[in-house]
Amino acid sequence: MSIENENLHAAELRAASRLYGSFAALRQVTAEFRAGLCYVITGENGAGKSTLLRLLAGLIRPSVGTVSVLGGEPQEQRALIGYMGHASMLYDELSARENLSYYGKLYQPPGSCTECARLDETLRAVGLDPALTKPVEQYSQGMKQRVSLARVLLGDPHLLLLDEPFANLDAASSAQMIALLQQFKTWPLPQGAKRTIILTTHQPELAKNLADVYVRMQAARILNTEKAG
Amino acid sequence: MNFFWTTLHHLRKDLKLEWRSRDAVNAMLFFALLVVVIFSFAFDPTAAVSRQIAGGILWVALVFAAVTALNQAWARELHNQVLDAQRMSPSPAAALFLGKVLANFLFVTFIEIVLAPLFIIFYNLHVLGNGWLLLLVLPLGTWALVVNGTFFAALGLRTRNRELLLPLVLFPISLPALLAMVQATTAILTGEADPGLWIQMLAGYDIIFTTVGLLLFEVVLHAE
Numbered sequence A: 001m002s003i004e005n006e007n008l009h010a011a012e013l014r015a016a017s018r019l020y021g022s023f024a025a026l027r028q029v030t031a032e033f034r035a036g037l038c039y040v041i042t043g044e045n046g047a048g049k050s051t052l053l054r055l056l057a058g059l060i061r062p063s064v065g066t067v068s069v070l071g072g073e074p075q076e077q078r079a080l081i082g083y084m085g086h087a088s089m090l091y092d093e094l095s096a097r098e099n100l101s102y103y104g105k106l107y108q109p110p111g112s113c114t115e116c117a118r119l120d121e122t123l124r125a126v127g128l129d130p131a132l133t134k135p136v137e138q139y140s141q142g143m144k145q146r147v148s149l150a151r152v153l154l155g156d157p158h159l160l161l162l163d164e165p166f167a168n169l170d171a172a173s174s175a176q177m178i179a180l181l182q183q184f185k186t187w188p189l190p191q192g193a194k195r196t197i198i199l200t201t202h203q204p205e206l207a208k209n210l211a212d213v214y215v216r217m218q219a220a221r222i223l224n225t226e227k228a229g
Numbered sequence B: 001m002n003f004f005w006t007t008l009h010h011l012r013k014d015l016k017l018e019w020r021s022r023d024a025v026n027a028m029l030f031f032a033l034l035v036v037v038i039f040s041f042a043f044d045p046t047a048a049v050s051r052q053i054a055g056g057i058l059w060v061a062l063v064f065a066a067v068t069a070l071n072q073a074w075a076r077e078l079h080n081q082v083l084d085a086q087r088m089s090p091s092p093a094a095a096l097f098l099g100k101v102l103a104n105f106l107f108v109t110f111i112e113i114v115l116a117p118l119f120i121i122f123y124n125l126h127v128l129g130n131g132w133l134l135l136l137v138l139p140l141g142t143w144a145l146v147v148n149g150t151f152f153a154a155l156g157l158r159t160r161n162r163e164l165l166l167p168l169v170l171f172p173i174s175l176p177a178l179l180a181m182v183q184a185t186t187a188i189l190t191g192e193a194d195p196g197l198w199i200q201m202l203a204g205y206d207i208i209f210t211t212v213g214l215l216l217f218e219v220v221l222h223a224e
Helices: A049-057 A074-080 A096-107 A116-125 A141-154 A171-186 B003-021 B023-043 B047-088 B093-122 B131-155 B162-173 B175-190 B196-222
Strands: A009-020 A023-034 A038-043 A064-069 A081-084 A159-163 A196-200 A213-218 A221-227
Touching: A009 A049, A009 A196, A023 A049, A023 A064, A023 A196, A023 A221, A038 A049, A049 A064, A049 A074, A049 A081, A049 A159, A049 A196, A064 A074, A074 A081, A081 A141, A081 B047, A096 A116, A096 A141, A096 B003, A116 A141, A141 A159, A141 A171, A159 A171, A171 A196, B003 B023, B003 B093, B023 B047, B023 B093, B047 B093, B047 B131, B047 B162, B047 B175, B047 B196, B093 B131, B093 B196, B131 B162, B131 B175, B131 B196, B162 B175, B175 B196
Parallel strands: A038 A196, A038 A213, A081 A159, A159 A196
Antiparallel strands: A009 A023, A009 A064, A213 A221
16 A cells, blocks of 8 residues: 655555464555545454554564554654554543543653643543543443543544544544544644544544545455545 | 652552452452461461461461452453553553552552451460561562562463463462561561571562562563
């Protein structure tokens, strides 16, 4: 896969495969993801979408081939990558605000501050009340999804990887999330860098206002790519 | 945040989670009390005999109780794939490890504080040696248990039988520390020997395994 006329890649895979024993979750994938765009990856269950995102997030390494993110190894670029997986990645016993406060401090660059104002602002942005004190375990799946998005946004990532972000969300919440992601793309970054979003979904029609490029996966390979609109 | 504050940040989170769920402390407390009570029925010891065996029984109760807490500590990070969020974090992995060790240390210390008076009553104990040395042996022994236990519990995180695996790996590797803990405690209770060498051995063991744990935890956390 190649998107023309752009040298600045947010992420790049070269003949990357991910094997689990004899099973290939991702097979010989070569792809380039341009900075500043939103890629929507579609495909059936088991097509390799989540494996691709986990490779880009640096949570797994390719068995064969190479992966580079923002000009380096994904593991070295952790501070610049936001990853939202299938699970909420939240502590059930803590409230949304406590979870964000915890992660905010872990993810913040040295010297910066993610205290009160930023936490509350992020929670409001995803449509949650910062004053909500009940633990996350009492939230609906949709609410957990929103807190999870707030968690990744709080880290101010350059590359946002979202695995099925619209699963468990109703139409209104999905629209709200998409509006927020559109805004996210415009948030300023130093030195003219651009924010990139790569998301997987079974509902590509939901992301039509957000998508710049559609990527279709099948049987652990990228089948085709198509510019949106 | 620097390493120190990150460690405290993890510790605060673990204490908060335990305060709200009380999973680890309740399980440990129940187990430790059960061992102490059952042994006291089984032996019906005179004061002299109890001093000889009390060190062993105390550490048996604490070791088995600690294992339940150590398994619990990482189970929390697996739930909701929180561990992936930890792996994505740019903060030092060793701080997560140290925060978890400190939290487990406090949980086991709490059990020791509850257990100590019961132990004295059930086993009719009067310390004949330098009793204050127990204030050195108990923390050093507890640290040896939790530092290794936390490390090996993390190592077994991705295995299917991790709850079985932990004692299988932990006990053999902790044998020198267990020997030192029991011998030092018995020496203090009976007053018949100098526990100094055992305490030094325990301190050395703690330093070595804490250093190894801190250095290797990043590899363990990111292992696939």
